[in-house]
Amino acid sequence: MKIVSPFFFIIILHYFFSNLLIAQEYPLQNKFKQLDQEFSSPNTYRTASGSPGHEYWQQKADYDIDIILDDHSQKIYGTETITYYNNSPHKLNYIWIQLDQNVRKRQSLSDLTSTSNFSQNMRLKNLKSLHNDFDGGFKLNHVKDNEGNDLKFIVNHTMMRIDLAKQLLPGENFTFNIKWWYNINETTKIGGRSGMEYFKEDDNYLYSIAQFYPRLAVYSDAQGWQNQQFLGDAEFALTFGDFNVNITVPADHIVAATGELQNSDEVLSTSQKKRLDKAKTSNAPLIIVSEGEAKAAEKKKVKNTKTWQFSAKNVRDFAFASSRKFIWDAMGVHIGGKKIMAMSYYPKEANPLWGKFSTQVVAHTLKVYSKHIFDYPYPVAISIEARNGGMEYPMISFNGIRPEPDGTYSERTKWGMIGTIIHEVGHNYFPMIVNSDERKWAWMDEGLNTFVMGIAERQWDYNNTTWMGKPTSILDYMKRNKTNIRPIMTNTQSIFQIGNNAYLKTASALTILRETIMGRELFDFAFKQYAQKWKFKHPTPEDFFRTMEDASAVDLDWFWRGWFYTTDRVDISLDHVSLFRTNTHNPDIENPIKKTEVAKTPEHIALTRDKETVKSTVQENPSLRDFYYSYDPHKISKKDKAEYEAFLSSLSKEEKTLLSNNYNYYELQFSNIGGLVMPLIIEFEFEDGEKIIARIPAEIWRKNNYTVKKIFPFKKLVKHIVIDPFKETADVDTSNNYWPKKLPVTRFNTNKHIPSTKNNPMQTHKNKH
Template sequence: MKQRILLFIFLGALVQVNAQKNYNTNKFKQLNEELPTPNVYRTASGAPGAQYWQQRADYQIEVKLDEDAQTISGNETITYYNNSPDKLTYLWVQLDQNVRATTSDSYKIRQNSIGDSISFDELKNLVPWFDGGFKIEKVTDTKGTDLPYVINKTMMRIDLAQPLVPNGAYSFKVKWNYNINNRDEVGGRSGYEYFEDENNSIYTIAQFYPRMAVYSDVQGWQNKQFLGRGEFTVPFGNFDVKITVPADHVVAATGELQNSSNNLTPTQIDRFNKAKTADKPTLIITEEEARQNEKGRSADLKTWHFKAENVRDYGWASSRKFIWDAQGMKFGDRTVMGMSYYPKEGNPLWGRYSTEAVLQTLETYSRHTFDYPYPVAISVNSKSIGMEYPMICFNFGRSEPDGTYTERMKYGMIGVIIHEVGHNYFPMIVNSDERQWTWMDEGLNTFLQYLTEQDFERGYPSRRGEPRNIVGYMKGDKASISPIMTNSESIHQFGNNAYGKPATALNILRETVMGRDLFDFAFKTYAQRWMFKHPTPADFFRSMEDASAVDLDWFWRGWFYTTDHVDISIDEVKWLKVAENLPGTTKGIDREKRDGEAKSISDIRNNESGYKTRTERDSTLIDFYSNYDPYKKTPYDDVRFSKQTKGYTDQEIAALSDVRNFYQISFSNIGGLVMPIIVQFTFEDGSTEIHDIPAEIWKMGDETVTKVFVTEKEVTNVLLDPYQQTADVNVDNNTWPARHQLTRFELYKSKRMKSTNPMQRARGAEMEKPIED
């Protein structure tokens, strides 16, 4: 009896373990354990709670650019408002410039190796040589009394004599300076680009001032060290900034210029006012005027005074090389100025496309989120960088000396402008924690970038967003792939993980899982709930479900918490035919040749929407590449096959009144990531029919499922995911009868080539020739 009891206990425990194992590995397990418990600050619906709070920091900054010494010096007064229910005994200030200090951990944690040879640039990277980082001269209260402070790498703690109580405010002053980095030599998100022939520079300046860290209900102080990748987490506030630069410089900055008459000529002011109502970008400073400006070098100084309200950060640019154009865009009774600043090296690309891309970004993003709330949106040209700040961003894009440019440069430039201007929405307004979750700003922004690019020009060659574009990453070695829900500093394949995969996931949600109407309403709800606030991943996940009535826990779990990929296969198709004649006959059926790739589901729906792209509304934006197609399409060979049949008795056939075809299809989930099953049938008469099966078909077993489809006509071909909208990594197993995809490879000459771009060749430029050594 004792042995029998022990056996029952063992069997019971085994059943419980197996049940627990199945529950823990179930693809449709709810996310409750992964998400934080809702509270009075953040609700279960994903909205801010009744007692939600956030801190605020206001800045008065005076900063000076020394062009000869290549230094920045400044002093600031920070007023910090404690809106939390907590007493604060110290404050944390971010010193992001310290990432370039010679003692920075960013150098220490960098992996290195040396082969048989090493270049000078590689050698420089082995030993920190640039004297970067803040030199903090003084930290005082408003009366000038020194405050005790401790610098821990990229963070500075200021110890308060008395606790800062709830609803209290505290002001203090910081004086500092630092050496500006040459981006060509040192790299970095901000710095200067030097033009040796002219002895001129373009300065794109950010992270130039000590700034407050975020204190929140989620984790207290966000004082995670800045190592270079995880970007910035900063509170909102008002900025009053005075920027002193050489008198012949032109300055672009976050906010509105307060002293135009001191820095702009009457002609420039008149042009700017006319640009407010212009229907095309209007030049404030022409290329001819900029060329003249860059010939001199003033020894005098001027101060540009800007103010910005309710922004989380600040950036500015300065140069005597700038061409400047602008155009107004109406939002109700407000006029927002889209503007671009660029050197002659950026033309003709920048003069033609930059401000147009800025305005298209404001148009598309506002339609999907909220009206752009700031007075200006600025795009500044720099050599090889794309970086964002409130109302201003720095973007690459240069033409060849002869005025031509490659297709890649054109669309890459427009894309980066859209992306960086788009960051005004995420994270500058929907202010997520970039230091912790890169995907919350980069992924969401890349998704909206994709929508904006398609609004700019039909068939725009978007780099990210289409499911087929993420396939190579998804099917890669899992040892070098991280879940999206990974801290910014620990991500493998940063671009694919934080930009491409979440953007693709959102596109799949919109086009395949939820549908455009439900998705767009939910996404806009999230954006409007959290504008000018600090959302977390849980707030996004919950808002999307709350506003759509679609259970998406399975989707978040698979796409954001695992490294599974999509690979659904058609394993078997059985045809069960009910007809007047006995089944069992087989015949060969010719299949029509397929030419080119399947159309994108987004393209199909965009074409059906009636929306006109910017290039369709303005034919002057159409250039050589707008209709350029470098690819030749190769048709697939005909495939012959036989139908599979199953016989019925005469009595069984006679018992059925209508003529139907039954197709029993077995599917396998090879990749592990559950997704909807989208099946396209092609019939004998050439017509097609698509069946969309929700992902929940896998809920009782995520490895294999079987589904019977009933059709009136006979099927000649079954195709899984016909528009490649699920990021299925292996399309070879998506077809019945089996069909293998055509693989193309490229032949090339071994000699180094001096290449010309298609615009040059179209103009009759010299064809490619080997470079003589």
């Protein structure tokens, strides 16, 4: 038997209790733990590199749709024939259809589950919503197979299950027909991504119509049927297919839609066709339908109709806009050896803002996004001025921002309009082509798109200081009480503050990843790889995370975990700065330093007061003084010099150089208060005014997630130190980022009331002149 000494047990107990104390002070978290447990296992459909596997598959749905827009009663009537292709290896007993308009049905699931409460100052708008009796849900006339037989179906709120008479086998397709109608909602009164705006002044409507037809839900390898209910917040998961759509509208309406117009000879005048052809080779927007023509149509309403025919290949959705109020301009954009038509449709109320900027912004967006993602593959990109916020569909987007009635606008309005168009047109890439599941993961399209939008905004005009994805824009959100904050990796319909969460936090995180952590070269290559791998496919979050790491050789699990899976925030504190210098052992140098340090040591107040009030015994009797009253311990002796010479002789040439260089060694101690580990960006300013930047990767925290120290040697003396000097890491508290400590100045307002004025200098200048 081996005998273990009692001293061994003492060491073990000491180690145990020491680590217990550390565990109580800091939770047992490893910020650099790999995400293997959170990720699904790679398989033949999705690989560990983030690529589609060799057996990847996806379904397809083709649509032939006939639509009648009733401008008299504001209704949509439609019939559609859908051919659904089962490319999966599974036998299907049923298929799921999305009935998104049922979110506007009376007693919809969205209304029933929305919360409401009274406050002392109840807004009239909120009170009106309690009495809203509008019924905008789908009215289904029939659901039949291709031979005219009724199909068995059940409607579950915004989802409809069609039960198949026989299984749909792998490789087979199924064709069926649906007929329906619904009431169009007025977006300016009750909101909505799709709907109409009524113009009382000229008694006309502008229709921006989407989610207007029953649409196939996605069936995928990642989750089977995506049949989560549509509650109004989360957007859509959709299947790619080909569309042929006939839209019947009043004959004086102008229609814009997903895809290419097939019958321009029938719906456009000769002059309009000539203008459109000329616009294809123009480097600036050309008017296709002028403001004068639109005004004439507003006054003289016709009763007959026209049918506009559109065709779109390999798109996940279809939307359109129609109005006799539309002004239409267009220009050609060269991308990837092809000519893309950038176009805008807007009422006169949107001028001059839209005529000046809209189509130019569309063209700019296509160029920037094509450079950073892939060449825009569709033939057209359209911007519609419509009052339903901002909403995107393949090749067409609704962007509702107008100038004042007098034609003036504030700078904020201008940047808001430009940013909205960039954002909505940019959605052609995410999620219209890189077809992520918006119903589950809003950040995969909104966040990625907002990030690229920031690049496009900066490259449009450097004077735009409000570009999206700037890390400082997320500070207020990140520092809030965590009770109402969710991780980015939260189902879309359960997110608090979706704008801050899915849009801004994601975009800010990606900006930090590109500019601060990976660098542009590595990031841009990996980001483009992800987009190109999943173009016209259905990626998951893991596909994005894995591709970014696989294509860059950067382990980012710590970054995804912190930014996407937690509500931690960035707050890195510079706690302490210590200055060290090497002891040269040279008495000519060291002894005077020691003497100076002793002289600088302050005298205790008790001794000072004693000296002022009482004579010491030695003062009264000098005979008590001895050798030590005249001894100078810092005077250089022969022994000191001999010891120094002996020390020098023991050193190598390199060691002697280190001692003679007389470096200043600054030891910096940092703490991670916010929980989110990040790189350390440190600015040192020296006494001569020179500044240098040290960039330390986030991996410095890998052995201790909470406190780290780092030594920096300098020849010169440091005057100031700043952490995150360029505000690039979204640090929520910069008061602890300075050495010496910096006292922040907070400006306060007096109580005297000053009437507020609209910040529209253009209007003020116009009125003065």
